[in-house]
Amino acid sequence: MTYANLMNKFFNPNSMYTEEDFRRRFQMRRHVFERVLRDVQQVNPYFRQKRDRAGCPGFSPHQKVNVTLRMMAYGSPANSMDETHSMSEFTCLETLQQFCVTIVQVYKDEYLRKPNQKDLDRLIRKAENRGFSGMIGSLDCMHWDWKNCPTRWQ
Template sequence: MVCQLTEEQPQRGGSIDGRSYKPRNRAMTHANLMSNYFNPNSVNPYFQQKRDRTGRPSFSPHQKVTVALRMMAYGSPADSIDETHGMSESTCLDTLQEFCDTIVQLYKDEYLRKLNQKDLNRLFRKAEDRRFPGMIGSLDCMHWDWKNCPTGWQ
């Protein structure tokens, strides 16, 4: 698929003068993504396309991932997915569970672990640089003035 700009589409800023440019091999990363997750031998067997009992192809990996992301991003209930994606409520829930379990398995060692002192020091430095002190342990943002805070939350 080729993306073409039309007059209706607003032009984005693109690269900004003064910022460093980091070359990205988008074609290679796309190929890796497709190879690892959307091929017949994907990382998670649940997301491999199989055949159902009648011999028809089951839902594709693309359909399963899209449904899981849609349910998480928009809070779509599983029973509403049938109308737009033709997937039953139970299959949607199974897909969401498998997707979440897969993400946890893939990233738990790097991202889903307890902070160590090095991590905390890095976060404290970032918070200070951004003038957002006291953010660690303050998920309710009590130390942050929000001028447009909705009245009901004040």
């Protein structure tokens, strides 16, 4: 999908697709996409548009994040992106790797931190209200006996 086509379909003020269409296709709201796009651009120069050796513009930040999110949301293989987005398998995989590293760097303190006691208490209450008491113990598997556990891990 060319940059102009992508923008006309999803991002321009009078885009072809509605907010509901966007959410269904990207598995997120447009403003969340825009926030992620802005954040990864600020942190990682890979997500800023550059020119190739011939002076032609490379893939835009919108195109890179679009391809990455589609691969993750739908489990699309990297080699299928060439047909629809004219992005090679190598570039798709490189973009996916850059995206994942950058997302962890940007959001780890806010979203990828270990839960504190307050978080655990909230999760336990929520689980108990839904009939799943003991959920936290199930998640960490501490109550399971592993008969073939290597002795150095015991």
